[in-house]
Amino acid sequence: MSLVLLRRRAVDVIAFLFASGATLFGLFWLFWILWTTFKRGLGAINVALFTQMTPPPGSAGGLLNAFYGSAVMILLAVVIGAPLGVAAGTYLAEHGRYSRLAKVVSFLNDVLLSAPSIVIGLFVYEIVVRTSGHFSGYAGAVALAMILLPIVVRTSDEALRLVPDQMREAAFALGIPRWRVTAQILYKAALTAILTGVLLGVARIAGETAPLLFTALNNQFWSGSLSGPLANVPVVIFQYAMSPYDEWHALAWAGALVLTLFVLGLNIAVRMIAKRTSK
């Protein structure tokens, strides 16, 4: 009897240790990756990083054009993707809540959310780059917008569903037309949640590399125009990291650190906002 009990206790302790070990294992990689990025990136961060262009092989320089290109493409992607995403999310949560279309879209949106981003890059290549005949910052922004879209759809859908039904009923009881209820009451109530959803989406697309490889491509020089190839942080990191030059490696690590800080900073900020509003 006591032997059985002992065995059950032992199995329980082993499970306990395993679960704790698994958590340590997961956190271990997080710290290893962050530590490496900080160690290698910090040494390479200097003023030139933010004031000079990407250099030719074997010489020093910065990533100014890449930062600029990334910022512009992300901004344009948000301008394209966020309104469409909020509109579709509104349909799922409000105007089409019980329709079959909403069910299908809600299902497939989640599939699109996890779809391989490289395929989305190829798709935009086929419809934008091929038809226009050249790589461009516009194509890159479209690809990023396509990745942003399902994230905003999902988060704005959930944000609107969290608005209590009493609020809708009270508004309808006052005779306010449906579209005004949505636009002036529900959006207001769900504003913070919708915005944090967009910010999460920005954090996601800021590091996306695969969809930019065949759309924005890269550009070693300063280019203010979106209609030609545009330098951007992820692709520069990719090319420089894969190169054999030490100067390029250092720049890649510096870019990686800035990118990581930006993405993790956004993620933490979003969680803090969400926590404050839920209190």
Next chain:
Amino acid sequence: MTAHGPIVKSHSAAADRVFNLVTGGAAWLVLILLGATAASMAWGGRLAFETFGFGFITSTDWDAVGGKFGALVPIYGTIVTSIVALVIAVPVSLGIALFLTDIAPRWIRGPIGIAVELLAAIPSIIYGMWGLFIFAPFMAAHVDPWLNGTLGPLPLIGPIFTGPPIGIGMLTAGIVLGIMIIPFIAAVARDVFNAVPPPLKESAVALGSTRWEVLSRVTLPYARSAIIGAIFLGLGRALGETMAVTFVLGNAHDLSISLLMPSNSIAAAIANEFTEADAELYRSSLIALAFLLFVVTFIVLSAAKLLLLRINRAHGRTS
């Protein structure tokens, strides 16, 4: 809920229609984009499918100069690295989920949960760089020689762990992929564990079950389909992951049983070669690969969603 019939009819009815049209149109756009992506990949890849037929997925030839393309190596590499990733990620993720739901003291659950989620937020290119500059050399110096020495001489499984200790290859790629999908599986599994009705667990505890017995005999059987859904979600991510794999897989077009050998994956082949593909057939072959990847991940992710839907429906939304 669906309160119809606004009191003020006149022009606000028209405005309502416009609003419906705009939001409904945006919802349609999601479907159209998904369909257009599939159609465009099928169209772009038709030349490869027509030229090679079924041989496209059974041939290992990948000869850009000779114009012969067979996708077996990237398909094989994608599958093998994803399996390695799952072998690592599934037990670890379930362990983390268990830790976060039943074991950890309450005050520590939030911070650790966030830390695990941050693992998912790190861009894949950072994983790739870390894999190339830090992890691959580590594997080459410590793990590969050890595998060659201990598991290498064994019969049957020996060849899988025998190979040059260069650190670049399917094992390294699979491990990096595994680390990347841990947060996805762990987050969903945690929600699934939390969705198990407390009375079920409490009853088991009241009968004298240990924590492990509650997990293995109540929680896991109850949540089985959703757990499989979470795993499929991770698998879908692993199959399509591009940058991290591109850095550490070695871009080799040889079929090899050894996990230590460089290989290729569908996503990595596209990332590495598409901008260099000058011939029409070459480009079409890469797009055909993308089509296969898209179809397979679509099926895997749909299955994941269906499996997770069941528990959502029963207990409210979990994710």
